Amino acid sequence: MDDDSVLNDDSGSLEHQACYIYTPTSEALSLSTPKKRRAASSSRTPRSKREKTDSNNCETIGALGHGFPTLLRDLEGEDAVNARFETFHRLWKDVERRTDDVLAQVNDETLQSVSSFVSKASQDIYGEKLPTGLILTGPNIAAHGVLFEQIESRIQSVDKRGRVAILTSKDSSNLKNVLKKIIRCVTEIHDGFVDEDDIVEAKSGKNPSRYNYDPEIIHDWCSTHPGAKVVVAVQDTEAFDPAVLVELISILHQYLPKIPFILLLGIATSEDIFYEKLPHSTIRLLRGDRFDVQRFEESMEQVFEEAVLSSQSVLKLGPRVADVIFERQKDHTRSVSSFVMALKYAYMSHFYANALSVILGSIDSEESLNTILSDAHCEAIRNLPSFKPFVETKILGFPWRARELLTSNKALKSAVFTASKECQRYSTNLAEAINLFRKLQSIVSPQQANEIPTYELYSRILWGEFTTRPAFRDAMLTTKKISSEKFLTLLTTLSELPSELSEKLSIAADKVQELQSEKAAKGSSLVSEFVLPDSHRTTVKSGRVRLDEQKSKMTSQDTEYQKLVTSTVQDLETYFKNKFKPYTNIFLHEIFFYDLKSPHSQVFAAKPRPSVERALSRPGDYLGCECCGGGNDDDGAGIGGSQPYSAVLYQLYLESPALIGVYDLWSAFRMVCLGDKADQEADDDDEEEKELQAQFYRALAELRYLGFVKYSKKKTDHLVKLAWKGL
């Protein structure tokens, strides 16, 4: 992380503060203006709410009103600060729009099939059974609400098939409430639902008024809406009270002859679990279909391609951040929306804390770049880690250029402009090559392509080590071994993708085609030496024999084809090796690749419990005072009388068994706090002793408040240990 310290000035750094200690002195209060404090607080709580208000107000807020700090030791110009702010919004808006578009598509297939199920469901198909759609939604709960809203709007507003009532487990307290909710959603009547057994007055004179839970109300509604279906959708079936669900299904089934009910059940875990929870007699009433929602991996892949790989995204994720983000996805969240949040946070912190991010705002015009970059900026650029190797390469060829870069800001600025173009080219090429490689993999070994998604390859590719990985070498090897038909498809597909190889590949494709048709005229197909003998059970020896046999049988077309295969694979390999170079090789990569990992790991995975435990067991870490053994070495930590009382008590607590006698604890506490004096006879009137006792009770109350202990009910004057350290 040391590399980054140049980029992160004190005021904007999110890195250096291990914790925030609040000391309410009057001096501090008077010093910080309200504006500054807001800036500070916004850095610590970048919650989505704040973002929203910020982005809404960004036009109206004037200079520096946006809360971005002045960096570069206050040397940054006001317009540069504003430019950073403005660039952040511009770039993020663009990414957000594109990801939203992708996400809108994600559920499309599911919606399509659900909608056709709903429109087709009729008595002719399902007879007396209640038409039921099981929607396998996957365990990402956050996405379910969106999905069901989409279903609702699709059926209700787009298809105009009828009405949808969405139920969640919160509604499942009893059958009456569920029915009331359905009736309200369907008929859009809102009067008469206040009291238990309220009466709903009929809209038209024809129908009688009814109890507010009477499904006949829906029947009345249906008679005025012929052909409309009534869809009851349960969003979280697992959490829905099973008893109520059984009753609900039986009621819906009872009314089926009168009301065209359709049931949709969202299932997050598995069908088997769902079947286990309902009695057979209930399941027998249902008949229908099953719908699968796109899996997380697939939607994540699409979003990743659009939001990160696409050449329209100027700022890219660096490998370290990518690893942090995707590891968290895999281990903890598995949700696309949380990835989008993380990505936004990356954008935010880059523009917030990195003064040079201003460059990203004017990559298209050298002029504006020249005006926005001040001397302080230039100095900061010269301090970039990538600047040194950049200059060093210049020294060899053009020493005067190197000198100019160091001395003249003008020369530096133009170098920055070219370098930014270079960075963009690198990313475009990278995206192209990744795309090409994925296509190749999906044709050559679809199994592997399915197993490892693109976003997991990404960081290795950026480090430049991907081409040495088995995954890459395997792909290249198997490319040689595939059949000639497959090889032809491979060539044609790859040649259609934009890349510098496309021309070569299409020529090769034509050639293979030609050879193939020549060979087909003779009634056989093209083979190369690499193609394994068909039989799986060949020993090495017989395999070799067969290879020799094959070799002798090879025609001139085959030989030519083989040459072609060899050279094409060679070309591909060089191409990939060329494009998958480490990103750190390029000048200014710090600007175009955001790669600070600790803000993410701190902000997105807060660790309250370990922090509290650490603060109590090693208070020196936080207080930094000498008396508490604040040394860095491990043995420096330990119990000591000078530590805060609750910390002392906590450490004693750690050493005690599950049931703690309060008196034992007190004696130990007294021992630690008084040190040598503790040996003297305890004297109740002693002032010091009294105060210590008070402190003891206070510390104990604190531990209790934090949830570490509670008083035992079984044994008087004993405490029960509730929390163990490190869990």
Next chain:
Amino acid sequence: MTGPLESLNARFPCRERQIDGLAALLGQDDIPAPPVLVLYGTEATGKSTIVKAVLEEFEIPYAYVSCKECITARHVFEKAYTSCDALISNGEEKGRQIRPDSVNALAGQLQKLIPSSGKIVLVLDAIDKQREVTPTMLSGLARIGEVIRNLTVIMIVTVSSTRLLNISEPPSIYFPAYNKEECVKILSLNPKSIFEVDEEDEYSEEMEQEDRWLWAQCCSAVWDIMGKYAARNLNALKDVVDELWPSLIQPIVDNEYGTRDFPKLFNRLKNEKLRNSEESYVSMQITRAPVDTATDATPLVPNRAHDLPYFSKYLLCAAYLASFNTARYDARYFSKLAEGLSKRKRGRKKKNTSRQLNRKHLGPRPFQLERMMAIFQSILPSSVLSSVDIGSQIATLNSLRLIRKVSNVASATDASSKWRVNVGYEYVKVVGRSVKFDLETHLEE
């Protein structure tokens, strides 16, 4: 000569006694009908259908209330009143709606409503299935017929007992469950046909006979293998036969087999569709023909299930272990020290000698969250600092009801709150296997 009884018996075979009984009690013009009548019998024994048919056949005016449709007791009263009202006033407009909210109110209102001459029947179907209807209400309802002379209340229930209505010996008719022969006979009334019958083709006598024969064969064969599970009653049996019929006759339509090759046909069907899970087949499937779609789709798209996050899987395994292991032996199973291992071996030997019930059969027991966290940390390949992400995964597992909170402590993730795993061994085993965690070796025997 076909009197009403003959035609009824033709429509509903195997129910002569019940139909006779109903006709004797209700269909006699000169004898007043009893004030209350109880029909009882298990599911799908023809109670509702036959009583309606008899009433219609004898042209007795009746009001019918299906109590399964009613949500509350008041709802039952309302429906009973309005249906009687509709029967008597024949669609005439009434000024104010009357909504009796107790049995007495219903009796009073009906008394005002019902004219003093002419027989009237009120059928309360499945009145015992209505949860809000209490035994006192039941006996109250039964007495309405005594208050109103010419009204008969027919109650349809599943089981009848002397205490049901608090009346000594109300007249009642039992509808016993059908046996195999009766079921087949009843279902044979409406066989499905083998070949699609177009308008032009004539449905010949011969074809009809073939259909009948095969259908009856199919019904009885299905009863034989599934009578105990999925096809326990007439309706269920009909469902299963309906479901299987298209696949059964497919070979005949394809001209592979003749109509009379029933054993071969059925064997083939059994192998294809039922596999060896007879009990679970039809009753457990909502989706039609899952077998066919599965075979088509698998080679193209590997239909992988939605996955839980990595740590959620371990949390679930930990919750399972915490529920099924005794806390006493935790050190033995989860200690990473060598000592723990050796103890564990010894412990196992000792356990085998004493006879005990397998823990798996006793159901999950509640555990403290802190214990689950300890097991979680110990089964992880490399430890992880607990963060809010772990907490939110526990919350998610809870809303998916894979684990459940059982105690009512205020805060959900309070260390001392009690939890329980809420899914079975098979599911957790699969989840564990996907992260290469072997549940079995950590589970107490």
